[in-house]
Amino acid sequence: PFVVEAGTPGVIIAKVEEKLGIRASDTASIIFDNARIPADNVLGDAEVKTGAGEKGFKGAMKTFDSTRPIVAASAIGIGRAAFEFTRDTLAKEGVKIEYGKPRWKLSSVQADLLEMEAQLRAAWLLTLKATALLDAREENKLESSMAKAKAGRAVTMITQKAVELLGPLGYSTELLVEKWMRDAKINDIYEGTGQINTLIVAREILGYTRNELK
Structure with a gap:
């Protein structure tokens, strides 16, 4: 993986997507046409640049242990509002x-x-644990995936139930409830889908490798 700076020659934004939710954040299709990226822009150490090992890739993937609790916290915020x-x-x-x-x-x-509140509190507690370990610079792979998987599914359920319970009022664009429902689903998708994070949790608990449990 590498970082590409805005304005780099050969980098073309082909299309800004129209999305169900998170419309305040642009998602675009990008074309690389003979774009030259400096070696310093590669994420990871020298091993990932030379192909000598997996350390660089693993290091890049480990960033998910930091970002998944952030996504979980975002989901909890939406779920709490709803x-x-x-x-x-x-x-x-x-x-x-x-x-x-x-x-x-x-x-x-x-x-x-009561079920909405219970799901919200469970996701919140898991996220607190994941972020506490992160702040202490301790291993949190299991906890970050637990928090992300739980919060993503919880916010999807909570916002859908909010729309249902409020009837026409919940479905109306006059209120934010329908927007919260649209914005909720992405929290179960990016930084690893709910299925991927559940798989990671199973591997960590059972002690399986990626090849042993796919």
Whole structure:
């Protein structure tokens, strides 16, 4: 992998994509036409430049251990906004979460709200653990993938449920709820999909290599 600076001759932005969500961040198709990239722009050490080993590639891949908790935190922010807005809106209509009651005594809406909150808190705690290890410069491959996989799936569920519970109001573009739902899914895709991160978690827990568990 390498870094390409803006304005490099031979680098052409072919198309800026129209996307479902995160529209404030451009995603573009890029063409390299005889572009020359300085050796200093290659990520990793000399081994990756000469092909002598995998250390450079592994080092580049290890950056995911730092970026996955960031994506998880982003997902939690979106999920929290959707959950709190839905909870507060329904509370104004007399539908409130009743903590301490058996699940079978709750209405379906109350049960959904509790599940949304539970998923949000679980993702938050996993992300706290992953970032704490990162701050301490300790190994966090397992925890970062756990946090990313959990948060990506949780925010997708939470935002979809918010739209459902709020009915026409949730589906309307007058509110941010539908935008949160559109922005949520990418958190389950980039920095490794939910499936990839679940696979990494399984390898780390079971002690398998990439070749042993694909």
